[in-house]
Amino acid sequence: MALSGKLYYEISKILGVSEFFVDYWKKIFKTKGIEGIKLGYKGSQGYFTKRQTDVVVEWLKNKESWNLDELVTYVEQEFGVIYKSKQSPA
Known part of the structure; x- marks a missing residue:
């Protein structure tokens, strides 16, 4: 959503998370790509x-x-x- 132009406060309201959380995961995605945001828990x-x-x-x-x-x-x-x-x- 951030990459498509939505503002952090809009995203945070939609997801029920903080703007910091949105910014953090956007940075991870930009540096590591999709592999960086994949769930690490294997069950x-x-x-x-x-x-x-x-x-x-x-x-x-x-x-x-x-x-x-x-x-x-x-x-x-x-x-x-x-x-x-x-x-x-x-």
């Missing part, structure tokens, strides 16, 4: 192997409707993964 290692993920996806594809509690039970029985909450696994 954590998943609980399933590729094969296990494929099995779960296939199981879901064969169901007429999805139910989270049923999925949690299936994953626990098939792979031993027990969930603490509906947001994240144990």
